[in-house]
Amino acid sequence: xxxxxxxxxxxxxxxxxxxxxxVQQLATKGITPGLAVILVGEDPASHTYVAxxxxxCQQLGIYSExxxxxxxxxxxxxxxxxxxxxxxxxxxxxxxxxxxPKHINEQKVIETISPLKDVxxxxxxxxxxxxxxxxxxxxxxxxxxxxxxxxxxVDVAGKHAVVIGRSHIVGVPMGQLLLQKDATVTYCHSKxxxxxxxxxxxxxxxxxxxxxxxxxxxxxxxxxxxIDVGMNRDEFGKLCGxxxxxxxxxxTAAITPVPGGVGPMTITMLMxxxxxxxxxxxx
Ligand code: GUN
Numbered sequence: 059x060x061x062x063x064x065x066x067x068x069x070x071x072x073x074x075x076x077x078x079x080x081v082q083q084l085a086t087k088g089i090t091p092g093l094a095v096i097l098v099g100e101d102p103a104s105h106t107y108v109a110x111x112x113x114x115c116q117q118l119g120i121y122s123e124x125x126x127x128x129x130x131x132x133x134x135x136x137x138x139x140x141x142x143x144x145x146x147x148x149x150x151x152x153x154x155x156x157x158x159p160k161h162i163n164e165q166k167v168i169e170t171i172s173p174l175k176d177v178x179x180x181x182x183x184x185x186x187x188x189x190x191x192x193x194x195x196x197x198x199x200x201x202x203x204x205x206x207x208x209x210x211x212v213d214v215a216g217k218h219a220v221v222i223g224r225s226h227i228v229g230v231p232m233g234q235l236l237l238q239k240d241a242t243v244t245y246c247h248s249k250x251x252x253x254x255x256x257x258x259x260x261x262x263x264x265x266x267x268x269x270x271x272x273x274x275x276x277x278x279x280x281x282x283x284x285i286d287v288g289m290n291r292d293e294f295g296k297l298c299g300x301x302x303x304x305x306x307x308x309x310t311a312a313i314t315p316v317p318g319g320v321g322p323m324t325i326t327m328l329m330x331x332x333x334x335x336x337x338x339x340x341x
Contacts, residue, residue, distance in 0.1 A: 059281065062210065062312040066202070069209045070322040074118060077329050081119040084336060091336035092121040093151040093177065093328070094143045098136060098162065099129040104155045111153070114325045120332055121148060133162045137170050144172040150335035151177030153328065156227070174338070177331035180226065188231060191238055195331045200232040202323025203264060203285050204239070210312055212262065212283050215240035220257055222246045222273075222300075223266035228287055232264055253277065271302035275309050284313040287320050 081091060093115055097108045108124060115122035125139060136154075143152050152175045158164050173183035179197035187194035207214060219241035223229035233243045246256055257263055257277040265273050266287035278284065288300030299316030307313055314320055 059308055059311070061307050061310045064206050064210050064285070064312050064314045064319060066206060066314060066319040066322045069206055070202075070326040072209070073205065073326050073330065074114075077326075077333055078118050080333050080337075084333070084340075085119070087340065089336055089339055090119070090121050090148075091151075091332050092123070092146075092149045093153065093332045094123040094125060094146075094149045096125045096127065096136070096139060096143075096152070096154045098127045098131050098155070099159050101157070104157075108155055111325055111328060114329055115332075118329055120329060123149065129159055131159075131162075133166065136162060136167060140167065140170045144170075144175060149175065150339075151175055151328075151332040153178050175335060177328060177335060179231070179331070185226075185231070189234060195334065196235065196327070197227060197231045198324045198327040198331065199228045199266075199287060199320060200235050201327045201330075203232060203287070203320060204235050205327070206285065206314065206320065206323055207262070207283070210283075212312065214262065216242070217261040218242045218244070218259055219262040219264065220244045220246060220260035221264045221266070222253070222257070223264075223268075223287070225266065228266040232266065232287075236262070236264075265300040267300050269300055270298050271300070271305075273301040273306065275302075275305045278306055278309045280309055281311045282309070284310045285320065286314050286316050288316060289321060 095108050095111055112122050112124050143149050152171050154167055168180045173181045176184050176195050179195040184194045219236040221229050221233045224245055224247045233245050237243045246253055254277050258279050260282055262283045264285045270290035270292050286299035286301040290298055292298040297317050
């Protein structure tokens with residue numbers, strides 16, 4: 059079966075062109091969107107992610123502040139930093155890179171970010187509004203996946219969508235967004251007894267578990283659309299997803315590669331959310 063490659067780099071780029079136009083429009087009204095990114099500690103992967111976010115801001119004309127704090131930063135210091143950004147007129151979006159060092163309560167940090175600047179969509183207010191289908195900041199990765207499906211002309215309505223993974227960042231909101239587009243949604247996770255029996259029924263399979271190449275061709279229904287959210291290193295140190303691309307690709311109607319699939323969309327949607335927040339100044 060010939061499979062369509064869902065190119066996140068290209069789709070992300072298309073969206074960024076329209077973001078750039080929006081930034082120029084806002085500039086004529088005296089508004090420069092601003093994003094603050096806080097990074098605590100020395101995690102190398104987090105440093106790379108954060109650098110990419112800064113680069114995207116620069117390319118699009120979005121003002122950015124990168125706040126790097128040492129590993130031993132106290133929770134109180136971090137909360138104070140967030141409060142300061144909550145009241146800064148230059149900042150429309152605040153993102154605290156996760157994971158945080160163990161001595162800091164992640165949920166408390168998330169709940170300190172003003173819901174009006176919660177461009178990650180992790181605050182309980184944002185999560186609640188998303189569940190109710192109200193306008194809010196949608197979490198970037200699942201939002202990016204929905205855009206990939208839309209730009210690839212994958213009709214979600216009436217399809218059986220199976221989501222593997224139930225993290226608050228990806229899995230749970232992913233299923234909800236698919237449900238809102240009228241998919242029939244099943245969640246699978248580490249306690250699912252017979253994974254294959256369920257994934258075999260998926261018209262759309264979204265995999266967000268964080269285990270290199272765990273999904274093989276025997277998990278896939280012929281002609282499924284497969285979205286791979288994973289970002290791992292294989293036994294040779296090469297970047298790979300949660301899906302064994304080479305094994306699976308010929309059985310799919312469409313599939314995202316890793317890298318170049320979901321990854322570029324996450325940052326793009328962060329930029330979209332930052333613009334959405336800056337536009338609130340217009341009314
Ligand atoms: N760490 C991994 N993914 C994310 C994300 O989407 N947002 C934040 N803040 N941290 C992350």
